[in-house]
Every structure is written in C-alpha cells, then in structure tokens.
Amino acid sequence: MSETTPHLALPLMAAAQAQKHVTHNEALLLLDAAAQLGVIDRLRTVPPAAPQPGDRHIVAPGAGGEWAGHDNEIALHDGGGWRFLMPRAGWRAYVDSDTRALQFDGSGWRDILVGSASGGRATLRVVEEDLALAGAFVESSIAIPNRAICLAVASRTLETATGATAYEVGVAEETSKFGGLLSIAAGATNIGVIGPQAFYAATPLRITALGGSFTGGRVRLVLSYFVFGI
Structure with a gap:
C-alpha cells in the first residue's frame, strides 16, 4: 500500500504507528494548502x-x-x-x-480555457492599465490583440483630469468608441460596451482630451476581450 494518497500525496498513518498526530497534522497542513x-x-x-x-x-x-x-x-x-x-x-x-x-495543464499555468479535444480554445481575458494624462491624447500600452473580439473598455478617473473639460475613450480611428464626453472628476466611471467586434491588428486604446489638452490627472482603463486558438 502506498504511504501517501494518490492525488494530493497526503501522508498516511501506518498500523501501530507511534506519534500518529505528526502524520495526521502533516496531512491536514497539506490539505489546507491545496483546498x-x-x-x-x-x-x-x-x-x-x-x-x-x-x-x-x-x-x-x-x-x-x-x-x-x-x-x-x-x-x-x-x-x-x-x-x-x-x-x-x-x-x-x-x-x-x-x-x-x-x-x-500538466506543464504550466494557463488561463482557464474553453476548448475542443484537438486543442481549439476560446479565452476571455481582462487586462487593465493606469494612464497618466498629458497632451492632446494618451495611448495605452495594452492593446486589443490581432484577431481578438473586443467586448468592452471600462474607465475610471482616478485623479481629476486638468487642462481639459472632458475626455473620450476609444482607438485612433474612433476616439469615442468606448465613451465620449466623460467626466474629468475623480471617481467618475464609464463602461463602454460595444457590439462584439473583431480586430485584425493589435490596436492600442486611446484617451483623448476635449476642450483643451491634458495637464494632469490619471485614468484607469479595463479592456475585456476574447482570443482564440486552433
């Protein structure tokens, strides 16, 4: 008989074992860590x-x-x-x-996938970035990936934006795609939901100043999208 359990490798007590509490407590510690x-x-x-x-x-x-x-x-x-x-x-x-x-997955830690038996997969991902505001617009380092389907971009004004009267969130070609005339006040939020749209090139997000250029402030962007594999 194995001296450990087959899945979590918890130690098992032997017949007539002395100091049984040591083995028992060891098993409880490992179980507490894994559950x-x-x-x-x-x-x-x-x-x-x-x-x-x-x-x-x-x-x-x-x-x-x-x-x-x-x-x-x-x-x-x-x-x-x-x-x-x-x-x-x-x-x-x-x-x-x-x-x-x-x-x-047996070799590394991955995003939880919905997949087929042959390895096809669909993954919902959510990424975020805090952007310091300066100038006419600010572009993010996070991007909607090539051949991803974008669902939404949410925004939160973390620190009051200065130099502008409002701002919009979008991409270079559509600067208000995820929200226009958004509040510059700290704590203001917006959830820019769109009809699911495929993107065919990596596309950074953009915050564009309205009524002037940014001289300060900070905004958080949260991007939600699906990616696929074959």
Missing part, C-alpha cells in the same frame, strides 16, 4: 523577504534560492520554512495579484 487554492502571485522567482504563515505562491519558471527546482509548484510558508505542492493537470488557482483564475 480552495488561492495564491498571492505567480511571477516570483525568489521567495518574499518577510513571508507570513499560510502564504501561498505559484513559483515562476527559473526560480532560485529556496525555490530552486520548484518551478510551477505551489510554495507554502508554514511559519518555519517553505513546503511545496506539485500540481496535477486540472488544478485551478486564483491569483490575487492580478485577479485571474488559472489552470495547470
């Missing part, structure tokens, strides 16, 4: 400087230090040191740092 899996982040290659007991991370590829050799595993700090759980294909994890749910 309802949520991690702090997924891009670290070295442990944080001041971890707290119970902290969990997905170890990024190329890890070193105490995490060396544990790429893609779940690193758990138990208060005394790091423990590692090897995920299996199908495990899912919520990543708090980028509010994204991922699934382990």
Whole structure:
C-alpha cells in the first residue's frame, strides 16, 4: 500500500504507528494548502523577504534560492520554512495579484480555457492599465490583440483630469468608441460596451482630451476581450 494518497500525496498513518498526530497534522497542513487554492502571485522567482504563515505562491519558471527546482509548484510558508505542492493537470488557482483564475495543464499555468479535444480554445481575458494624462491624447500600452473580439473598455478617473473639460475613450480611428464626453472628476466611471467586434491588428486604446489638452490627472482603463486558438 502506498504511504501517501494518490492525488494530493497526503501522508498516511501506518498500523501501530507511534506519534500518529505528526502524520495526521502533516496531512491536514497539506490539505489546507491545496483546498480552495488561492495564491498571492505567480511571477516570483525568489521567495518574499518577510513571508507570513499560510502564504501561498505559484513559483515562476527559473526560480532560485529556496525555490530552486520548484518551478510551477505551489510554495507554502508554514511559519518555519517553505513546503511545496506539485500540481496535477486540472488544478485551478486564483491569483490575487492580478485577479485571474488559472489552470495547470500538466506543464504550466494557463488561463482557464474553453476548448475542443484537438486543442481549439476560446479565452476571455481582462487586462487593465493606469494612464497618466498629458497632451492632446494618451495611448495605452495594452492593446486589443490581432484577431481578438473586443467586448468592452471600462474607465475610471482616478485623479481629476486638468487642462481639459472632458475626455473620450476609444482607438485612433474612433476616439469615442468606448465613451465620449466623460467626466474629468475623480471617481467618475464609464463602461463602454460595444457590439462584439473583431480586430485584425493589435490596436492600442486611446484617451483623448476635449476642450483643451491634458495637464494632469490619471485614468484607469479595463479592456475585456476574447482570443482564440486552433
């Protein structure tokens, strides 16, 4: 009989084993780490400087230090040191740092996919960026990808925009595609929903000043879109 369970590798107690509580507590600790899996982040290659007991991370590829050799595993700090759980294909994890749910496919962590048996897939993605406002317009570094279907771009005025009386959100060819005459006041929001539209080139988002050029302020853009694979 195996000394561990087949899926989570939880230690099993042996017949007439002494110190049974040690094995039992070890199993509970590992089960606590794996159940309802949520991690702090997924891009670290070295442990944080001041971890707290119970902290969990997905170890990024190329890890070193105490995490060396544990790429893609779940690193758990138990208060005394790091423990590692090897995920299996199908495990899912919520990543708090980028509010994204991922699934382990046997070799790495991917966005949760809707797919066919032969590998076709459709993925809903949401990305965001905070933009400092200056000049006649500001273009984002995030873009609607080539051959993606865009659903919406939401905006929030994080810091009151100055130098303009309003702004619009869109792309270079349609500057108000996701909202026009938007408020410059801090806290103002807009959800620019469009009829699902395919884009055939990577297309950055653009915030355009109205009634003058931007001299300050900050706006967050949130882009929602579908991408596909074959």
